[in-house]
Amino acid sequence: MGSLKELVAFITIVMCTSVTMTVAENAMAPTSIGNPNTTVVISNGGSVPMVFHCQSYKVDLGVHTMLPGGSWSFEFKPSDSGNTIYACLFSWRLEFHYFRIYKQSRDQEPAGPFACKRCEWKVSPEGPCQLMKKTGTFSHCPPWDSQSFGNN
Template identity: 35%
Template structure:
């Protein structure tokens, strides 16, 4: 029987620890999913498409067009230091201004599935009620 190589044993233990930690990471840092539904109605009582542009400090998700009644979704993991913030701008042809909302704030929002409904006055998050635009430019 050959003696156990110390380096091989240490490497094996390290792999086991890393595998365990990566499995556990989802328990302590679950996936957050933000869904944005467009219900913007313009004069004439008709729905319109909106353009959304979401960003965080580290990620720019680009521009996406959401047709009336449709959804746009994205997923991520919270920052380990408690500072994840995604904000989005919204525009539509009938109103050329940019409308802004903090779409996810780790320090304030308590949701893993954050379902937004966007209307011409602002947005509604899950069952937490609705709010006006954070700003309009």
């Protein structure tokens, strides 16, 4: 059996290793309490498979296919400068539309009645509809955007 000094040294090494691993695991965690992660959930409200491609200015989330009634989500940390936008191109057979599925000036709490930390959208060829927390319905249905990134 080792001495008390060896036991203290062993416990110190274990504690330092544990702290190092925790810091490494949390490297992607939000750095400011006032700007937590946001989740966007997209559901296919149409009657045919939907192909979609979402991206921000810096992050490309790739092309996905979703069956009717299916859903897909992604999580990110909005920028501290307030300019985060994720835009998606949605297509059903030969029909396609753009929509900014997350626009920080519109969606970040406490921006207004459409603000969300978990932003849920039901998307169909007729348009995107956002889940309203107060009513529990997909009743906020803005028009499609004319382009993926822009001022509209």
